[in-house]
Amino acid sequence: MTTTTAPATPPSRVDALDGLLDMVSGDRMAGTVARLAGEDFTGRRVGSAGGAAARAWLARRLADLGAAVTTEPFPVPSVPEVYAQPTVRWYDGTTTTEPVFGQQLSVHLASADVPLVRRGGLAVAGTGDPGGRWLIVPAGMSLSDAYGHAEGALGLLVVANVDGEGWQYTMLAGPNRGPLPVLTVDPATHTALHTASTTDGAWLAANAPVRRVDVTAANLHGRWPTAGTDEAVEVLLTAHFDGVGDHPGLRQPGAADNGSGVAVVLEAARVLASAPPTRVALAVAFLDGEETGALGSAQHARRLAEAGQRPVVINVDGAGHLHEAAAVEAGGPAHGLLAVLDQAARHTGLPLAAGPVASDNRRYAAAGLPALGIGAGMAGYHSPADTPERVQTATMTALARLGVATVWFATASGATLSSLIGD
Amino acid sequence: MSENIKSSGAANTPGGFAGDPAAALAVSGSGGCCGNPPAAVTLPDPAGTAASPCCGTTADAQAAGSCCGTTAKAEAVASGAGCCG
Numbered sequence: 001m002t003t004t005t006a007p008a009t010p011p012s013r014v015d016a017l018d019g020l021l022d023m024v025s026g027d028r029m030a031g032t033v034a035r036l037a038g039e040d041f042t043g044r045r046v047g048s049a050g051g052a053a054a055r056a057w058l059a060r061r062l063a064d065l066g067a068a069v070t071t072e073p074f075p076v077p078s079v080p081e082v083y084a085q086p087t088v089r090w091y092d093g094t095t096t097t098e099p100v101f102g103q104q105l106s107v108h109l110a111s112a113d114v115p116l117v118r119r120g121g122l123a124v125a126g127t128g129d130p131g132g133r134w135l136i137v138p139a140g141m142s143l144s145d146a147y148g149h150a151e152g153a154l155g156l157l158v159v160a161n162v163d164g165e166g167w168q169y170t171m172l173a174g175p176n177r178g179p180l181p182v183l184t185v186d187p188a189t190h191t192a193l194h195t196a197s198t199t200d201g202a203w204l205a206a207n208a209p210v211r212r213v214d215v216t217a218a219n220l221h222g223r224w225p226t227a228g229t230d231e232a233v234e235v236l237l238t239a240h241f242d243g244v245g246d247h248p249g250l251r252q253p254g255a256a257d258n259g260s261g262v263a264v265v266l267e268a269a270r271v272l273a274s275a276p277p278t279r280v281a282l283a284v285a286f287l288d289g290e291e292t293g294a295l296g297s298a299q300h301a302r303r304l305a306e307a308g309q310r311p312v313v314i315n316v317d318g319a320g321h322l323h324e325a326a327a328v329e330a331g332g333p334a335h336g337l338l339a340v341l342d343q344a345a346r347h348t349g350l351p352l353a354a355g356p357v358a359s360d361n362r363r364y365a366a367a368g369l370p371a372l373g374i375g376a377g378m379a380g381y382h383s384p385a386d387t388p389e390r391v392q393t394a395t396m397t398a399l400a401r402l403g404v405a406t407v408w409f410a411t412a413s414g415a416t417l418s419s420l421i422g423d
Numbered sequence: 424m425s426e427n428i429k430s431s432g433a434a435n436t437p438g439g440f441a442g443d444p445a446a447a448l449a450v451s452g453s454g455g456c457c458g459n460p461p462a463a464v465t466l467p468d469p470a471g472t473a474a475s476p477c478c479g480t481t482a483d484a485q486a487a488g489s490c491c492g493t494t495a496k497a498e499a500v501a502s503g504a505g506c507c508g
Contacts, residue, residue: 328440330447338444346439354446372447 014347016275017408021348023271024400026393032061032263033396034388036241037253044254045172045245046076046289047215054241055220058286061266065273067222067284074219074299076289078212080172082107082247086183087117090204092196102250102384103166104189108158108182109174110143111208118154118181119205122197125149125156134204136193143175143182150180155208157193160184167383170244170252173293181208217242217288219296224273226281234281234311235407238297238360239265240290244382255388256320256378262286264319264396268403277411283311287360290317297360301367312337312410313371314403317359321377322395326402327355329373331365337372337410344405350398374399 035041035057042050055071062069085101099105123133125141131152137143139159146156160168168184183206185193196202220241226232239261243254253259269284276282289295297315304311312334326345330338345352357373364371376395380386440446 325441328444328447329450330444334448335445338447342439342444346437349438351438352440352444352447354440354444354450356450 013412017347017405020271020275020404020408021401023274024267024397024404026397028270029260029263029267029396029400030388030391030393032266033255033259033391036259036262037255037386037388039251043245043252044241044243045079045081046217046242046292046295047079047213048245050245051217051242051288055218055286055288058220058241058262058266062220062222062269062284065222065224065266065270067224067269067273070221070223072219072221072299072303073216074289074295075214076217076292076295077214078176079215079292080109080177080210081213081245082210084115084209085248085250086207086209088183088204088206090122090193090196090206091202092192093199093201099185099189102168102247103162104186106160106168106170106184107208107210108156108160108184109171110176110178111155111182111210112177112180113211114155114181114208117205117207119203120154122193122202122204123153124194124197134206136190136197138194139190143178147178147180153180155181155183155206157190157204158182158184159187159190162186163381163383163385165380165383165385167380167385169382170247171382172244172291177212181206183208217296219288219300220286222269222284224269224276224282232279232281233410234283234309235410236283236285236311236313236364237265237268237403237407238285238287238313238315238364239317240287240294240296240360242288242291242296244291250384252382252384253387255380255386255391256318257381257386258290258317259388260319260378260391260396261316264316264399264403267396267400268407271400271404272407277408279411280407281311282407290360294360294363297363301363301369304364304369305367310369313361313364313369314341314406315357315359315361315364315371315373316375316399316403317357317361317373318375318378319396319399320391321379322392322398323377325351325353325355326374326376326399327357328352329355329357329361330371331362331373332368332370334365334370334372337370340409341372341402341406343409344402347409348398348401348405350402374402 041054044051044054059069089098121133125135125137125146126149135153135156137146137158240258241262287296357375361371361373379390
């Protein structure tokens with residue numbers, strides 16, 4: 001095995017880099033996050049009006065920075081959308097309870113669309129007669145197994161994890177729609193329902209207003225003129241701008257995921273575009289459809305491959321809440337790029353650790369490109385708790401400085417960044 | 424916020440990888456879920472236990488059509504961590 005070390009950089013050039021690093025503005029990034037998380041953009045679900053508005057706003061920002069801006073539409077089928085808050089009440093033999101939407105109760109991805117309320121008794125899947133009853137799915141039982149016990153049942157009640165504030169996580173990628181309404185309940189409600197199921201007269205009444213929509217998504221691309229003419233390294237900075245979207249009556253701002261990553265990439269591009277390093281061809285992609293399975297990056301990676309383009313890719317997903325170190329996941333022939341990243345992190349003082357960044361970087365790596373995913377944590381995730389107030393400006397500043405320095409040091413490494421043998 | 428982060432100029436404190444950067448090429452769970460975990464990454468654990476990339480319930484992870492990769496899905500089911508729920 002060979003250890004790759006980035007070449008030393010002359011002191012005068014390092015001084016120039018430090019000048020650029022001082023230009024990174026945390027306040028500007030905080031403003032970007034607040035704008036992306038605002039009500040106008042409604043959580044930026046793929047295919048939504050809010051998502052399109054966010055893309056248009058970002059396009060103007062890129063144009064302001066002197067980039068040539070293009071969009072790349074692509075279809076996304078069957079995006080789940082809760083179109084109304086579910087109406088749910090249940091009775092334990094003594095008390096009637098209306099669970100709080102988003103916390104104690106939500107709608108599962110696999111749910112059928114059932115707009116009308118169904119009322120019936122409670123039973124536990126796998127025990128007793130399911131006919132005409134809502135079935136509580138025991139923890140550990142798969143949905144497919146639960147369906148096997150659900151002949152004639154009204155619907156399924158599945159336990160779901162919650163975050164520190166008690167919010168359930170909204171996901172857009174996962175199992176396909178099934179034959180029954182499926183509601184998710186927090187662990188305490190799941191336990192209470194299980195207990196109530198043994199009580200005479202207990203019942204639950206609920207609907208499941210969730211539909212699947214086919215939409216058109218679009219990636220947003222910005223490209224700057226190359227400074228210098230020989231052996232330019234193509235550097236692609238990426239971040240997904242889509243979110244899981246608001247629910248009716250429930251904002252899900254998507255501040256850390258991934259307003260913060262977009263803010264970091266936009267700020268790094270602003271600084272680099274103000275004094276472009278020589279021998280770097282800088283491009284930015286703000287990707288759509290990440291929350292539905294990294295579909296935007298899949299589309300883009302495919303197009304790059306077809307065009308024979310081989311940029312090095314740096315993707316930022318989550319720059320909201322640094323704990324001890326930023327996570328780095330590398331794929332493709334990325335040894336050289338990793339060495340440059342390490343050099344940049346040492347220069348800027350940001351600790352790094354190998355860790356999963358399950359995001360768009362994997363699509364580029366799968367296409368054979370040197371690709372890094374960088375994530376610095378989130379205080380809220382896919383819930384109303386992902387607000388701008390919980391995004392740390394200093395974390396975004398650290399990652400933007402890392403991005404600027406990485407591109408800067410890449411100019412010294414040149415073509416060795418993505419050698420065919422990956423070292 | 425980490426005290427290791429400087430806000431201007433070059434840093435005086437060590438940054439970068441504590442070990443071989445190439446470890447980032449062999450991240451546990453790389454075959455896993457779409458979407459990113461909510462928690463920040465901590466520095467490597469001497470015991471070598473890797474955090475799951477997944478979220479959600481075990482039932483979700485077990486479900487057919489789950490978005491987890493095969494390996495991550497098996498790990499998620501085995502650990503009870505769940506995936507993409």
